[in-house]
Amino acid sequence: MESDALFTLGEPAGAPSASAGSGGVDGFTAAAADSPLPVRMRPASIDELVGQDHLLAPGAPLRQLVESAAPMSVILWGPPGSGKTTIAHLVARATDRRFVAMSALTAGVKDVRAVIETARRQRRAGGPPTVLFIDEVHRFSKTQQDSLLAAVEDRTVTLLAATTENPYFSVISPLLSRCVLLTLQPLDDDAVRGLLRRAVADERGLGGALTLATDAEDHLVRLAGGDVRKALTALEAAAATATARGADRIDLAVAEQAVDVAAVRYDRDGDAHYDVTSAFIKSMRGSDVDAALHWLARMLVAGEDARFIARRMVIFASEDVGMADPTALTVATAAAHAVEYVGLPEAQLNLAQAVIHLATAPKSNSATTAIGAAIADVRAGRGGAVPRGLRDSHYAGARGLGHGAGYRYPHDDQRGVVTQQYVPDDLVGTDYYQPSGHGAERAVATRLPLLRRIVRGLPAPPARAEAAVSGGRPADAARADGVNEGGSDAVGEGQQ
Numbered sequence: 001m002e003s004d005a006l007f008t009l010g011e012p013a014g015a016p017s018a019s020a021g022s023g024g025v026d027g028f029t030a031a032a033a034d035s036p037l038p039v040r041m042r043p044a045s046i047d048e049l050v051g052q053d054h055l056l057a058p059g060a061p062l063r064q065l066v067e068s069a070a071p072m073s074v075i076l077w078g079p080p081g082s083g084k085t086t087i088a089h090l091v092a093r094a095t096d097r098r099f100v101a102m103s104a105l106t107a108g109v110k111d112v113r114a115v116i117e118t119a120r121r122q123r124r125a126g127g128p129p130t131v132l133f134i135d136e137v138h139r140f141s142k143t144q145q146d147s148l149l150a151a152v153e154d155r156t157v158t159l160l161a162a163t164t165e166n167p168y169f170s171v172i173s174p175l176l177s178r179c180v181l182l183t184l185q186p187l188d189d190d191a192v193r194g195l196l197r198r199a200v201a202d203e204r205g206l207g208g209a210l211t212l213a214t215d216a217e218d219h220l221v222r223l224a225g226g227d228v229r230k231a232l233t234a235l236e237a238a239a240a241t242a243t244a245r246g247a248d249r250i251d252l253a254v255a256e257q258a259v260d261v262a263a264v265r266y267d268r269d270g271d272a273h274y275d276v277t278s279a280f281i282k283s284m285r286g287s288d289v290d291a292a293l294h295w296l297a298r299m300l301v302a303g304e305d306a307r308f309i310a311r312r313m314v315i316f317a318s319e320d321v322g323m324a325d326p327t328a329l330t331v332a333t334a335a336a337h338a339v340e341y342v343g344l345p346e347a348q349l350n351l352a353q354a355v356i357h358l359a360t361a362p363k364s365n366s367a368t369t370a371i372g373a374a375i376a377d378v379r380a381g382r383g384g385a386v387p388r389g390l391r392d393s394h395y396a397g398a399r400g401l402g403h404g405a406g407y408r409y410p411h412d413d414q415r416g417v418v419t420q421q422y423v424p425d426d427l428v429g430t431d432y433y434q435p436s437g438h439g440a441e442r443a444v445a446t447r448l449p450l451l452r453r454i455v456r457g458l459p460a461p462p463a464r465a466e467a468a469v470s471g472g473r474p475a476d477a478a479r480a481d482g483v484n485e486g487g488s489d490a491v492g493e494g495q496q
Contacts, residue, residue: 037236038229040204041195042086049090050195051187051228052083061180065160066090071129073152073159075137075176077167078184081227084162088133091160098122098130104139109147116151123156130157137161138170145172152178186226193221195228196235210239210248216255223259225305234259259303276304281312285320289359296355306344306351310336313354324364324439331357362439370433377427384424419457429456 033040043049046056046066055062065074066087076084092099100115112132119130132148134140151157152175159179167176187195199205200212212220216238224231238250238258247254280295299309310332317332335354339347377383393404408418421428431452435445453459 036233037199037205038232041199041202041232042089046090049083049086051191052184055182055184062087062182071155071158073179074161075167075171075179075181076160076162076184077164077181079164079186079226081224081229081231082184082186083228084184085135088135088160088162091131091133096128097158098128099133100130101133101135104134104136104144107134109144112144112147116148116156119151119157129155131160132157133160133162135162136164138163138165138167142172145175149174149178187224187228188226189221192224192226192228192231193217196220196231199232199235206235206239210242210250213249213251215252216250219252219255220259223303225303225308276302277312280309281316281320284313284316284355284359285363287359287363289356292355292359293352296351300344300348300351306339306347307336309351310339310354313351313358316358319368320363320365321358321361322364322367323441323444324362324436326440328358328361362441364436364438364441366433366435366441373432377430382424382426384426387421387424389420390422415454417451417454419454422455 046063049056052062057063061072061074065072076087078084088101091097092101098119100119102111102115115130115132119132122128122130137145148157148159152159161171161179163170167181196212196217200210201208212235220231220234220238223234234255235250238255241258242248242250242254245254276295276298280292280299283291283295296309300306313332314329314336317328321328331354335347335350338350342350388402388405389407391401391403393407408420410416410418410420412418423430433448435441435448437445
């Protein structure tokens with residue numbers, strides 16, 4: 001749960017109060033002088049909102065929602081610290097609406113139905129419309145989400161839901177179809193930097209009592225990783241440390257002590273984030289496991305977002321290892337899941353294991369070049385109608401149109417492969433995938449020409465090759481695999 005969802009802000013003046021029942025239903029209360037800095041620095045208007053320019057254009061759904069121009073239900077999807085709860089606070093300040101906030105961590109179906117029933121009674125009595133804010137909506141069960149459908153459909157309530165999880169997987173389709181989905185992006189470094197400077201100068205923040213050194217500011221921006229809440233929390237801790245020392249300036253040493261993370265300097269001139277990421281990827285691509293581990297450590301110690309590191313590794317697994325070691329993608333994906341499930345610092349072990357696997361794996365970029373070539377052809381206009389035999393023949397009337405006619409079922413052939421045209425006419429004979437001779441892809445390189453010959457109706461291969469197509473493997477191909485199949489000291493060609 002996002003930390004600022006723990007702070008509630010009261011409903012608009014004159015609006016009925018929501019019940020603070022066992023389900024965690026409540027209104028929002030105003031920020032106090034001793035509230036955390038991220039709470040005090042919440043934007044007072046939509047014009048102070050930073051980092052979501054793609055949603056703030058005149059007439060855009062987000063602006064309509066905040067300015068009460070339309071009663072549309074909205075799901076806000078974005079990472080922590082991107083402004084979901086801030087937007088809810090802006091909506092809560094709309095004086096013509098009753099605002100009720102609840103967290104999916106504590107609320108149940110009973111609480112949801114109570115809010116809906118109150119909203120329905122007030123609507124019939126001519127009272128203000130109700131906006132229901134549900135934080136962490138992905139934690140609601142299907143039954144709990146179902147309980148919202150009718151009320152959202154007839155606009156008994158306007159739903160404002162926030163989630164850090166992909167709503168296409170975590171929100172039921174009927175509810176998703178009744179809402180506008182707004183995707184919030186992590187704040188970029190310039191946006192975080194601007195908000196830090198605003199907090200230093202603004203009376204709601206530090207009020208100019210302290211100054212922030214440039215290197216300390218850089219450190220806080222890097223640690224934030226696009227999460228402005230994290231940046232402001234770190235700034236508040238650093239300000240408290242400086243004040244306790246009687247200083248009027250937050251320097252790098254104070255910032256480091258406050259957040260207990262050293263400011264690792266990557267180099268004197270380069271952009272730390274992009275340069276170190278580039279070095280990390282290129283070290284894995286170059287099979288230098290020790291260098292890759294060094295750059296991983298540099299990023300972890302500097303406070304780089306572990307999710308970003310994991311995402312880069314998942315991409316790398318297909319882009320640079322690919323079919324030479326198909327298990328690399330599984331390992332990288334598992335590491336990314338571990339980052340979400342376990343979190344740092346323990347997840348650094350999972351990241352390190354995955355880095356070792358990726359760096360020492362045989363390399364192939366055949367998947368990258370294959371999809372690149374296929375996309376280039378599509379964009380160039382190559383391709384045509386789906387061959388008649390491949391078209392869907394399951395709906396009424398399809399067979400009358402000739403759909404599915406002539407389709408040959410591969411499992412009816414003892415080899416599991418039949419001669420059949422699968423591509424549009426103008427792509428017949430086109431080869432996108434070119435396997436390398438590295439690792440597990442060696443076996444694919446042996447099999448693929450035989451598969452293409454059968455599918456394209458070319459002269460039949462020798463019996464020995466037929467065995468390879470149907471699952472057998474020539475002995476010399478098995479011997480050629482080296483460490484990638486048989487455990488010897490050999491490495492793939494080009495990897496020595």
